[in-house]
Amino acid sequence: MGKKFYIRTFGCQMNKHDSERIAGLLSECHFQETLEIGQAEVIIYNTCSVRENADNRLFGHLSQLASLKERKRSLKVVVAGCIAQKMKEDLLERSPHVDIVVGPNDLGALPHLIRMSEEKKARLCQARDKPQQEITSLPSKRKSAFKAWLPIMTGCNNFCSYCIVPYVRGREHSRPFEEVLTEAQELVNDGVVEITLLGQNVNSYHDGNGRGFFHLLEAVSQIEGVKRIRFATSHPKDLSPEVIDLIAQRENICNHIHLPLQSGSNRILSHMNRKYTREHFLHLASLIQERIPEVALSTDIIVGYLSEEEEDFWDTVDMLKKCRFDQAFIFEFSPRPGTTASMMEDRISKAEKQRRFRMVNDLQKEISWQKNRSYIGRCVTVLVEGRSKKDPGEIWGRTDNNKVVNFPGSSELIGKMVSVKIVDAGAFSLKGIAHVPRRTTSHENWVIFKGELQRISD
Ligand code: SF4
Incomplete structure:
Protein backbone atom coordinates (compact mmCIF):
# COMPACT_ATOMS: atom_id res chain seq x y z
CA MET A 1 0.00 0.00 0.00
CA GLY A 2 1.28 3.50 -0.87
CA LYS A 3 2.34 6.09 1.66
CA LYS A 4 -0.50 8.07 3.20
CA PHE A 5 -0.69 11.82 2.64
CA TYR A 6 -2.80 14.46 4.31
CA ILE A 7 -3.44 17.91 2.80
CA ARG A 8 -4.46 21.02 4.71
CA THR A 9 -5.45 23.93 2.49
CA PHE A 10 -5.47 27.62 3.41
CA GLY A 11 -6.87 30.52 1.41
CA CYS A 12 -8.71 31.00 -1.83
CA GLN A 13 -10.51 28.76 -4.32
CA MET A 14 -7.42 28.69 -6.52
CA ASN A 15 -5.50 27.12 -3.65
CA LYS A 16 -8.26 24.60 -3.02
CA HIS A 17 -8.09 23.68 -6.65
CA ASP A 18 -4.28 23.36 -6.48
CA SER A 19 -4.75 20.96 -3.56
CA GLU A 20 -6.98 18.78 -5.74
CA ARG A 21 -4.16 18.71 -8.31
CA ILE A 22 -1.63 17.76 -5.60
CA ALA A 23 -3.96 14.97 -4.45
CA GLY A 24 -4.42 13.81 -8.07
CA LEU A 25 -0.69 13.81 -8.73
CA LEU A 26 0.24 11.93 -5.56
CA SER A 27 -2.59 9.41 -6.04
CA GLU A 28 -1.29 8.72 -9.54
CA CYS A 29 2.13 8.06 -7.99
CA HIS A 30 0.54 5.45 -5.68
CA PHE A 31 0.29 7.59 -2.57
CA GLN A 32 -2.98 7.30 -0.67
CA GLU A 33 -4.96 10.22 0.74
CA THR A 34 -6.04 10.17 4.39
CA LEU A 35 -8.27 12.63 6.24
CA GLU A 36 -6.55 11.76 9.55
CA ILE A 37 -3.40 13.79 10.10
CA GLY A 38 -2.19 11.26 12.70
CA GLN A 39 -2.11 8.49 10.07
CA ALA A 40 -0.21 10.48 7.47
CA GLU A 41 3.36 9.79 6.41
CA VAL A 42 3.41 12.98 4.35
CA ILE A 43 1.68 16.13 5.63
CA ILE A 44 1.19 18.93 3.10
CA TYR A 45 0.22 22.48 3.99
CA ASN A 46 -0.92 24.30 0.87
CA THR A 47 -0.58 27.90 1.99
CA CYS A 48 -1.88 31.34 1.16
CA SER A 49 -0.16 34.61 2.01
CA VAL A 50 -2.86 37.10 1.11
CA ARG A 51 -3.87 37.72 4.73
CA GLU A 52 -1.58 38.13 7.71
CA ASN A 53 -3.38 35.55 9.81
CA ALA A 54 -2.71 32.92 7.11
CA ASP A 55 1.04 33.11 7.91
CA ASN A 56 0.35 32.98 11.63
CA ARG A 57 -1.96 30.02 11.25
CA LEU A 58 0.64 28.11 9.24
CA PHE A 59 3.37 28.62 11.83
CA GLY A 60 0.90 27.68 14.57
CA HIS A 61 0.19 24.39 12.78
CA LEU A 62 3.87 23.71 12.13
CA SER A 63 4.83 24.19 15.77
CA GLN A 64 2.16 21.67 16.77
CA LEU A 65 3.89 19.01 14.68
CA ALA A 66 6.87 18.71 17.06
CA SER A 67 5.55 15.74 19.03
CA LEU A 68 4.22 13.99 15.91
CA LYS A 69 7.64 14.29 14.25
CA GLU A 70 9.26 13.01 17.42
CA ARG A 71 7.05 9.90 17.40
CA LYS A 72 7.22 9.31 13.66
CA ARG A 73 10.76 9.94 12.44
CA SER A 74 9.94 9.14 8.81
CA LEU A 75 7.17 11.77 8.63
CA LYS A 76 7.69 14.31 5.83
CA VAL A 77 6.25 17.81 6.19
CA VAL A 78 5.72 19.78 2.98
CA VAL A 79 4.83 23.47 2.66
CA ALA A 80 3.40 24.36 -0.76
CA GLY A 81 1.60 27.42 -2.15
CA CYS A 82 2.18 31.14 -1.84
CA ILE A 83 4.07 31.23 1.48
CA ALA A 84 6.44 28.59 0.08
CA GLN A 85 7.02 30.73 -3.01
CA LYS A 86 7.52 33.89 -0.98
CA MET A 87 9.81 32.52 1.75
CA LYS A 88 11.64 29.76 -0.13
CA GLU A 89 14.71 28.53 1.89
CA ASP A 90 13.89 30.96 4.73
CA LEU A 91 10.99 28.69 5.57
CA LEU A 92 13.35 25.74 6.15
CA GLU A 93 15.41 27.97 8.41
CA ARG A 94 12.47 29.33 10.33
CA SER A 95 10.68 26.04 10.86
CA PRO A 96 12.80 22.98 11.73
CA HIS A 97 9.81 20.66 11.20
CA VAL A 98 9.54 21.42 7.48
CA ASP A 99 11.26 18.94 5.12
CA ILE A 100 10.16 20.22 1.72
CA VAL A 101 9.24 23.67 0.40
CA VAL A 102 7.61 23.64 -3.03
CA GLY A 103 6.23 26.66 -4.91
CA PRO A 104 3.11 26.72 -7.12
CA ASN A 105 5.29 26.62 -10.24
CA ASP A 106 6.98 23.37 -9.18
CA LEU A 107 4.10 21.27 -7.89
CA GLY A 108 4.68 18.68 -10.61
CA ALA A 109 8.03 17.87 -8.94
CA LEU A 110 6.50 17.04 -5.56
CA PRO A 111 6.57 13.20 -5.80
CA HIS A 112 10.24 13.41 -6.85
CA LEU A 113 11.06 15.82 -4.01
CA ILE A 114 9.44 13.50 -1.46
CA ARG A 115 11.48 10.57 -2.77
CA MET A 116 14.71 12.59 -2.78
CA SER A 117 14.11 13.86 0.72
CA GLU A 118 13.64 10.28 1.93
CA GLU A 119 16.60 8.82 0.09
CA LYS A 120 19.07 11.57 0.88
CA LYS A 121 17.55 12.42 4.27
CA ALA A 122 17.67 16.01 3.05
CA ARG A 123 15.53 19.10 3.48
CA LEU A 124 14.71 20.51 0.05
CA CYS A 125 13.34 23.67 -1.53
CA GLN A 126 12.13 24.11 -5.11
CA ALA A 127 10.23 27.31 -5.83
CA ARG A 128 11.19 28.76 -9.19
CA ASP A 129 9.70 31.97 -10.52
CA LYS A 130 8.56 30.62 -13.89
CA PRO A 131 6.08 27.74 -14.30
CA GLN A 132 7.96 24.51 -15.05
CA GLN A 133 4.77 22.71 -16.00
CA GLU A 134 1.24 24.12 -16.18
CA ILE A 135 -0.56 23.07 -13.01
CA THR A 136 -3.62 22.46 -15.16
CA SER A 137 -1.76 19.63 -16.89
CA LEU A 138 -1.53 17.70 -13.61
CA PRO A 139 -4.18 15.09 -12.77
CA SER A 140 -6.89 16.23 -10.37
CA LYS A 141 -8.66 14.41 -7.53
CA ARG A 142 -11.85 16.38 -6.94
CA LYS A 143 -13.38 16.63 -3.48
CA SER A 144 -16.86 16.84 -4.97
CA ALA A 145 -18.49 14.48 -7.48
CA PHE A 146 -20.84 17.15 -8.82
CA LYS A 147 -18.96 20.47 -8.47
CA ALA A 148 -15.62 21.42 -9.98
CA TRP A 149 -13.22 24.31 -10.29
CA LEU A 150 -11.92 24.99 -13.76
CA PRO A 151 -8.92 27.36 -13.91
CA ILE A 152 -8.98 29.50 -17.04
CA MET A 153 -5.92 31.57 -16.22
CA THR A 154 -3.14 31.94 -13.69
CA GLY A 155 -1.24 34.92 -12.28
CA CYS A 156 -2.14 38.60 -12.27
CA ASN A 157 -0.82 41.79 -13.90
CA ASN A 158 -2.60 44.30 -11.72
CA PHE A 159 -0.22 44.87 -8.82
CA CYS A 160 -2.75 46.26 -6.37
CA SER A 161 -0.53 47.88 -3.76
CA TYR A 162 -1.57 45.59 -0.88
CA CYS A 163 -1.51 42.29 -2.76
CA ILE A 164 1.22 39.66 -2.93
CA VAL A 165 -0.39 37.55 -5.67
CA PRO A 166 1.48 38.95 -8.73
CA TYR A 167 4.79 38.36 -6.91
CA VAL A 168 4.08 34.76 -5.94
CA ARG A 169 1.84 33.61 -8.79
CA GLY A 170 3.58 35.51 -11.58
CA ARG A 171 2.16 37.36 -14.58
CA GLU A 172 -1.24 36.67 -16.08
CA HIS A 173 -1.43 33.68 -18.38
CA SER A 174 -4.66 32.51 -20.07
CA ARG A 175 -5.23 28.86 -20.94
CA PRO A 176 -6.05 28.01 -24.56
CA PHE A 177 -9.77 28.41 -25.32
CA GLU A 178 -10.27 24.88 -26.68
CA GLU A 179 -8.39 23.35 -23.74
CA VAL A 180 -10.81 24.97 -21.28
CA LEU A 181 -13.82 23.77 -23.29
CA THR A 182 -12.44 20.23 -23.50
CA GLU A 183 -11.91 20.12 -19.75
CA ALA A 184 -15.42 21.50 -19.15
CA GLN A 185 -16.87 18.76 -21.38
CA GLU A 186 -14.84 16.10 -19.54
CA LEU A 187 -16.16 17.38 -16.22
CA VAL A 188 -19.74 17.12 -17.47
CA ASN A 189 -19.07 13.60 -18.78
CA ASP A 190 -17.82 12.81 -15.30
CA GLY A 191 -21.12 13.88 -13.69
CA VAL A 192 -20.26 17.46 -12.74
CA VAL A 193 -23.24 19.84 -12.85
CA GLU A 194 -21.64 23.00 -11.45
CA ILE A 195 -18.43 24.48 -12.84
CA THR A 196 -16.62 27.49 -11.38
CA LEU A 197 -14.29 29.24 -13.84
CA LEU A 198 -11.28 30.39 -11.85
CA GLY A 199 -8.72 33.15 -12.26
CA GLN A 200 -7.40 36.13 -10.27
CA ASN A 201 -9.13 38.42 -12.76
CA VAL A 202 -11.31 36.30 -15.06
CA ASN A 203 -12.53 39.34 -16.99
CA SER A 204 -9.12 39.87 -18.52
CA TYR A 205 -9.03 36.35 -19.99
CA HIS A 206 -7.89 36.40 -23.63
CA ASP A 207 -6.88 33.55 -25.89
CA GLY A 208 -4.59 35.56 -28.18
CA ASN A 209 -7.04 35.14 -31.08
CA GLY A 210 -9.47 37.89 -30.17
CA ARG A 211 -11.60 35.80 -27.83
CA GLY A 212 -12.08 37.08 -24.30
CA PHE A 213 -14.00 36.10 -21.19
CA PHE A 214 -17.39 36.85 -22.77
CA HIS A 215 -16.70 34.33 -25.55
CA LEU A 216 -15.41 31.70 -23.14
CA LEU A 217 -18.34 32.08 -20.76
CA GLU A 218 -20.76 31.89 -23.67
CA ALA A 219 -19.08 28.74 -25.05
CA VAL A 220 -19.05 26.96 -21.67
CA SER A 221 -22.72 27.84 -21.15
CA GLN A 222 -23.55 26.07 -24.43
CA ILE A 223 -22.14 22.74 -23.28
CA GLU A 224 -25.06 20.43 -22.72
CA GLY A 225 -25.36 19.22 -19.14
CA VAL A 226 -23.72 22.23 -17.43
CA LYS A 227 -26.47 23.22 -15.04
CA ARG A 228 -24.61 25.96 -13.19
CA ILE A 229 -21.62 28.11 -14.10
CA ARG A 230 -19.94 30.39 -11.60
CA PHE A 231 -16.80 32.46 -11.97
CA ALA A 232 -14.35 34.15 -9.64
CA THR A 233 -12.95 36.70 -9.35
CA SER A 234 -14.03 39.76 -11.32
CA HIS A 235 -12.15 43.04 -11.38
CA PRO A 236 -14.37 46.16 -11.56
CA LYS A 237 -12.11 47.76 -14.17
CA ASP A 238 -12.60 44.81 -16.55
CA LEU A 239 -16.13 43.47 -16.04
CA SER A 240 -17.98 44.35 -19.25
CA PRO A 241 -21.68 45.13 -19.89
CA GLU A 242 -21.64 42.27 -22.44
CA VAL A 243 -20.79 39.77 -19.71
CA ILE A 244 -23.53 41.23 -17.49
CA ASP A 245 -26.07 40.81 -20.31
CA LEU A 246 -24.89 37.26 -20.98
CA ILE A 247 -25.46 36.35 -17.32
CA ALA A 248 -28.96 37.81 -17.59
CA GLN A 249 -29.72 35.81 -20.75
CA ARG A 250 -28.28 32.39 -19.93
CA GLU A 251 -30.16 30.34 -17.42
CA ASN A 252 -27.17 28.21 -16.48
CA ILE A 253 -24.87 31.15 -15.65
CA CYS A 254 -25.46 31.82 -11.97
CA ASN A 255 -26.93 35.14 -10.92
CA HIS A 256 -24.11 35.93 -8.57
CA ILE A 257 -21.20 38.30 -9.08
CA HIS A 258 -18.36 38.79 -6.65
CA LEU A 259 -17.02 42.27 -7.35
CA PRO A 260 -14.35 43.44 -4.89
CA LEU A 261 -14.81 47.13 -4.05
CA GLN A 262 -11.99 47.33 -1.43
CA SER A 263 -12.63 51.02 -0.65
CA GLY A 264 -15.32 53.60 -1.37
CA SER A 265 -12.83 56.48 -1.45
CA ASN A 266 -11.33 57.55 -4.77
CA ARG A 267 -8.19 58.71 -2.97
CA ILE A 268 -7.67 55.30 -1.36
CA LEU A 269 -8.60 53.41 -4.54
CA SER A 270 -5.90 55.36 -6.33
CA HIS A 271 -3.35 54.58 -3.55
CA MET A 272 -4.33 50.94 -3.85
CA ASN A 273 -3.68 51.08 -7.62
CA ARG A 274 -7.14 49.67 -8.28
CA LYS A 275 -7.62 51.64 -11.54
CA TYR A 276 -11.33 52.46 -11.12
CA THR A 277 -13.31 55.08 -9.27
CA ARG A 278 -16.26 54.83 -6.90
CA GLU A 279 -18.42 56.36 -9.67
CA HIS A 280 -17.42 53.59 -12.09
CA PHE A 281 -18.13 50.94 -9.46
CA LEU A 282 -21.53 52.46 -8.66
CA HIS A 283 -22.40 52.49 -12.35
CA LEU A 284 -21.42 48.81 -12.68
CA ALA A 285 -23.34 47.80 -9.54
CA SER A 286 -26.52 49.49 -10.75
CA LEU A 287 -26.12 47.97 -14.23
CA ILE A 288 -25.80 44.52 -12.65
CA GLN A 289 -28.77 45.02 -10.35
CA GLU A 290 -30.96 46.45 -13.13
CA ARG A 291 -30.14 43.92 -15.83
CA ILE A 292 -29.89 40.64 -13.90
CA PRO A 293 -33.08 39.73 -12.10
CA GLU A 294 -32.48 38.03 -8.72
CA VAL A 295 -28.78 38.85 -8.82
CA ALA A 296 -26.75 38.66 -5.64
CA LEU A 297 -23.74 40.93 -5.47
CA SER A 298 -20.91 40.29 -3.03
CA THR A 299 -17.71 42.18 -2.38
CA ASP A 300 -14.44 42.51 -0.45
CA ILE A 301 -13.70 45.55 1.72
CA ILE A 302 -10.43 46.60 3.35
CA VAL A 303 -10.72 49.03 6.27
CA GLY A 304 -7.88 51.04 7.81
CA TYR A 305 -5.66 51.06 4.72
CA LEU A 306 -2.41 53.00 5.42
CA SER A 307 -3.57 56.64 5.36
CA GLU A 308 -7.34 56.06 5.32
CA GLU A 309 -8.87 59.18 6.89
CA GLU A 310 -12.24 59.26 8.61
CA GLU A 311 -13.68 60.86 5.46
CA ASP A 312 -12.35 58.02 3.27
CA PHE A 313 -13.84 55.50 5.65
CA TRP A 314 -17.26 57.18 5.46
CA ASP A 315 -17.05 56.99 1.67
CA THR A 316 -16.80 53.20 2.08
CA VAL A 317 -19.77 53.18 4.45
CA ASP A 318 -21.69 55.25 1.91
CA MET A 319 -20.90 52.74 -0.85
CA LEU A 320 -22.19 49.86 1.28
CA LYS A 321 -25.45 51.74 1.75
CA LYS A 322 -25.74 52.56 -1.94
CA CYS A 323 -24.74 49.17 -3.40
CA ARG A 324 -26.54 47.08 -0.77
CA PHE A 325 -24.35 44.03 -1.28
CA ASP A 326 -25.79 40.66 -0.39
CA GLN A 327 -22.54 39.76 1.30
CA ALA A 328 -19.23 41.45 2.06
CA PHE A 329 -15.93 39.96 3.20
CA ILE A 330 -14.41 42.66 5.38
CA PHE A 331 -10.75 42.79 6.37
CA GLU A 332 -8.63 45.06 8.53
CA PHE A 333 -5.64 46.17 6.50
CA SER A 334 -2.37 44.46 7.38
CA PRO A 335 0.70 45.07 5.21
CA ARG A 336 2.02 41.99 3.43
CA PRO A 337 5.82 41.95 3.24
CA GLY A 338 7.05 42.39 -0.32
CA THR A 339 4.12 44.53 -1.50
CA THR A 340 4.24 48.26 -2.32
CA ALA A 341 1.97 49.01 0.63
CA SER A 342 4.41 47.34 3.02
CA MET A 343 7.01 49.99 2.17
CA MET A 344 4.76 52.84 3.31
CA GLU A 345 3.86 54.07 6.74
CA ASP A 346 0.83 52.31 8.24
CA ARG A 347 -0.74 55.23 10.07
CA ILE A 348 -3.90 53.62 11.40
CA SER A 349 -3.75 52.04 14.84
CA LYS A 350 -4.97 48.49 15.42
CA ALA A 351 -7.73 49.81 17.70
CA GLU A 352 -8.94 52.22 15.03
CA LYS A 353 -8.93 49.48 12.38
CA GLN A 354 -10.98 47.32 14.72
CA ARG A 355 -13.47 50.15 15.29
CA ARG A 356 -13.92 50.66 11.56
CA PHE A 357 -14.20 46.91 11.01
CA ARG A 358 -16.98 46.63 13.60
CA MET A 359 -18.93 49.54 12.10
CA VAL A 360 -18.77 48.23 8.55
CA ASN A 361 -19.42 44.68 9.68
CA ASP A 362 -22.51 45.66 11.69
CA LEU A 363 -23.89 47.70 8.81
CA GLN A 364 -23.33 44.90 6.29
CA LYS A 365 -24.87 42.31 8.60
CA GLU A 366 -28.01 44.41 8.79
CA ILE A 367 -28.15 44.80 4.99
CA SER A 368 -27.53 41.06 4.42
CA TRP A 369 -30.20 40.21 6.95
CA GLN A 370 -32.74 42.52 5.30
CA LYS A 371 -31.98 41.11 1.86
CA ASN A 372 -32.19 37.52 3.09
CA ARG A 373 -35.49 38.19 4.90
CA SER A 374 -37.04 39.10 1.55
CA TYR A 375 -36.75 35.42 0.57
CA ILE A 376 -39.12 34.24 3.31
CA GLY A 377 -42.16 32.57 1.76
CA ARG A 378 -40.48 32.09 -1.62
S1 SF4 B 1 -6.36 42.06 -9.07
FE1 SF4 B 1 -5.20 43.05 -7.42
S2 SF4 B 1 -6.02 42.05 -5.56
FE2 SF4 B 1 -6.58 40.74 -7.29
S3 SF4 B 1 -4.92 39.23 -7.45
FE3 SF4 B 1 -4.41 40.91 -8.84
S4 SF4 B 1 -3.11 42.27 -7.63
FE4 SF4 B 1 -4.16 40.92 -6.19
Missing part, protein backbone atom coordinates in the same frame (compact mmCIF):
# COMPACT_ATOMS: atom_id res chain seq x y z
CA CYS A 379 -39.36 28.86 -3.29
CA VAL A 380 -35.77 28.52 -4.44
CA THR A 381 -33.83 25.75 -6.17
CA VAL A 382 -30.95 24.44 -4.08
CA LEU A 383 -28.04 22.28 -5.22
CA VAL A 384 -27.49 20.20 -2.09
CA GLU A 385 -23.82 20.11 -1.05
CA GLY A 386 -23.70 18.22 2.23
CA ARG A 387 -24.98 17.58 5.73
CA SER A 388 -25.21 20.54 8.07
CA LYS A 389 -22.38 20.67 10.62
CA LYS A 390 -24.63 22.31 13.19
CA ASP A 391 -27.69 20.10 12.88
CA PRO A 392 -27.24 16.46 11.82
CA GLY A 393 -30.91 16.32 10.76
CA GLU A 394 -30.34 19.01 8.15
CA ILE A 395 -28.64 19.25 4.80
CA TRP A 396 -27.39 22.41 3.11
CA GLY A 397 -26.81 23.75 -0.35
CA ARG A 398 -26.68 26.90 -2.43
CA THR A 399 -29.14 28.70 -4.61
CA ASP A 400 -28.21 29.88 -8.07
CA ASN A 401 -27.37 33.28 -6.56
CA ASN A 402 -25.15 31.72 -3.91
CA LYS A 403 -27.43 31.92 -0.87
CA VAL A 404 -26.72 29.15 1.63
CA VAL A 405 -29.91 27.26 2.53
CA ASN A 406 -30.28 24.74 5.38
CA PHE A 407 -33.26 22.39 5.48
CA PRO A 408 -34.26 18.98 6.86
CA GLY A 409 -33.40 16.18 4.46
CA SER A 410 -31.46 13.00 3.89
CA SER A 411 -27.90 12.54 2.58
CA GLU A 412 -29.29 10.89 -0.54
CA LEU A 413 -30.14 14.36 -1.79
CA ILE A 414 -26.50 15.49 -1.87
CA GLY A 415 -25.66 16.48 -5.45
CA LYS A 416 -29.33 16.93 -6.40
CA MET A 417 -31.37 20.03 -7.18
CA VAL A 418 -34.20 20.42 -4.68
CA SER A 419 -37.00 22.96 -4.53
CA VAL A 420 -37.07 24.55 -1.07
CA LYS A 421 -39.53 26.93 0.51
CA ILE A 422 -37.78 29.54 2.66
CA VAL A 423 -39.25 29.85 6.15
CA ASP A 424 -36.61 31.88 8.00
CA ALA A 425 -33.47 33.89 7.32
CA GLY A 426 -30.40 35.23 9.09
CA ALA A 427 -27.58 37.45 7.85
CA PHE A 428 -25.53 34.51 6.56
CA SER A 429 -28.02 31.85 5.52
CA LEU A 430 -31.62 30.90 4.84
CA LYS A 431 -33.69 28.17 6.43
CA GLY A 432 -36.28 26.19 4.52
CA ILE A 433 -38.32 23.07 4.01
CA ALA A 434 -38.36 20.92 0.89
CA HIS A 435 -41.15 22.40 -1.17
CA VAL A 436 -43.10 19.79 -3.13
CA PRO A 437 -42.70 16.13 -3.91
CA ARG A 438 -40.94 16.12 -7.22
CA ARG A 439 -39.80 13.48 -9.67
CA THR A 440 -36.01 13.50 -9.73
CA THR A 441 -35.36 10.58 -12.07
CA SER A 442 -37.57 8.32 -14.12
CA HIS A 443 -37.39 5.71 -11.35
CA GLU A 444 -37.73 7.78 -8.21
CA ASN A 445 -40.19 10.01 -6.43
CA TRP A 446 -39.42 12.12 -3.39
CA VAL A 447 -41.92 12.91 -0.65
CA ILE A 448 -41.85 14.83 2.58
CA PHE A 449 -42.32 12.39 5.46
CA LYS A 450 -41.95 13.47 9.11
CA GLY A 451 -40.47 16.74 7.91
CA GLU A 452 -37.78 15.00 5.84
CA LEU A 453 -37.54 14.53 2.12
CA GLN A 454 -37.49 10.78 1.47
CA ARG A 455 -37.32 8.61 -1.59
CA ILE A 456 -40.11 6.23 -2.59
CA SER A 457 -40.19 3.77 -5.48
CA ASP A 458 -42.47 4.19 -8.48
